[in-house]
Amino acid sequence: MAIEFIDIVETSLAGLGTGSLMALTGVAFVIIYKATKVINLAIGEMLMIGAFVFYGFSASLALPIWASVPLTLAVSAVIGGVIERTMIRPLLKDNPVSVFMVTIGLTSVLIGVVELIWSAEPRRLPEFLPSQPVIIADAFIPSKTAYSFLIAAAAMAVLITVFSFWRGGIALRATATDRAAASSVGIDVPGVFSFSWMLAATVAALAGILVGSVGGISSAMGLFGLSVFVVVIVGGLDSILGALIAGLFIGWLEAMVGRFLGGEFKLLATFSILLVVLVVRPYGLFGTHEIERL
């Protein structure tokens, strides 16, 4: 089988489009991990609930897009805050494995809630991105992929600016570095915890809207989260830069494998990479290598 160059380019660009969404979701994961040291296995489901809330506003209530998006992000922030206050906060002092298992329980609850309200059937989000395909040189890119790439890139630029310059972002980074020290200089650490979950839920919801607009929504779309774990582990759990690079890479890899080997090999490829990274470099490409003490 002759593989045409243009085919490779188109697949790569489409893969980078998906990869940017993985990177965005990965950033949401990293925000939570940095601030609260919680591995949030429910990140895919938080993305899903964001997409369904958007569906509720834009399709069921038929609100215009400019109203639905902010409303969705606000509702998701509230959901994130509620999750943090009711389920995560009581356990933060316990061992990390319990909190991890709470997020597993959360996965099941969120899937159940979505199926209860919207049933398990797949749905399509209303079209809101321009449908004119984008052509770069000779390569043809589906418009939704291209625009979601741009939106995801813009969102990440905003996030990085926030972390670098805004007071709240700096407080979050300080908490991530040293909780006790942050607390002693007057940072409201529990507030930062809540804020990080709310922010992450908002970012995940935005990613959910984009993922949903490309591929439709269903109660199983939390599976997207599986690829996101691979992304954050390859990139390093506490590294935003790592999530960006690994996100683009894994997205590209999945697209290439899916195009040239077949769709069923996608997860196999990413999880094989995951296993290799776990064994060779468990803290990821850019993650902090923690030294353990008694």
Next chain:
Amino acid sequence: MRVGTAKESYAADEGLFKTDTQKVWFGLLMAGLLLFPLNGSNYWMFLAVLVMINVISTTGLNILTGYTGQVSLGHAAFMAVGAYTVAFFDGRFDTPVLLNLVLAGAVAAGIGYLVGLPSLRIKGLYLAIATLAASVILGFVFLNWTPVTGGLRGLNVPTATIAGIELATPDRLYWLVMPICVVMVLAAKNLFRTRVGRAFIAIRDRDISAEIIGISLFKYKLMSFAISSFYAGVAGGLWAYLFRVVTPESFPALASIFFLAAVIVGGAGTIVGGIFGAVFMTLIPEFLKLSATALVPWFPDASIYLAPVRNIIFGLLIIGFLIFEPMGLAEMWRRTRRYFALWPFRT
């Protein structure tokens, strides 16, 4: 108040049954298990067999997660390995049932050993993700290794036949599953009276300290993985004989969460907790099904909501127990026992 349970020797302190009361309760439990089939209802026998299969599997996960402290998100995949092994050998070579079950356990244990290998470099949450990765890869193998696993359509499993008797119905299968379940649970209980079991507990409590006092992490972590997968494999094999068909969808990722939930709800790190958890978690969906049927006169479409409500309840049980009763049902049971043992005094 019960008095006079002071132990005078280490042997007595480590005994399987520490008091006569325990022996009496155990005797009653055994009698109950022997007499249970008298109820004659096929539905109850099916449930009993399913519960005991889940007890075996949960006990296996409890050994790994509850006692050795290694969280596994791939337990259902090991069960699937056992189920496929039984389906393959019984369907292809017509080998005897007990041999098949041992093979199911052995193959699962071998794969569990391999999956455990990363646990030497990584631990805790990273390991959980690695087991998740392993289960995804195993799922891929089940789906695509068509000559052995039958691909998407899966494999049919012949009726279990022992000494010419066909164990086609749950009430007959009960007499195969029940003794295996009792033996395996007792074996697990005994395991933690030995050097190996104590090494597992030491690794869970503080792995670095355990290594310093001379416990080989390499050896014991892998051993824990293998034993745990052995239990899962046998349970999966029995499962195959109960349902008579194995497909890639028989053991979804959600099933791994089911067993993890059973361990947590029952009480991680106690054998009786694993039993409580498995019984409780298996019966909840049945209870929900019954209540949905009862609600049909008022809400005609109650059964549509069954699956989502079950998901929500599973999740809430995990979360609720972790927050309010981290030691699980076993701890509630212990408190109740203590109340009566100390009566009329209070703690």
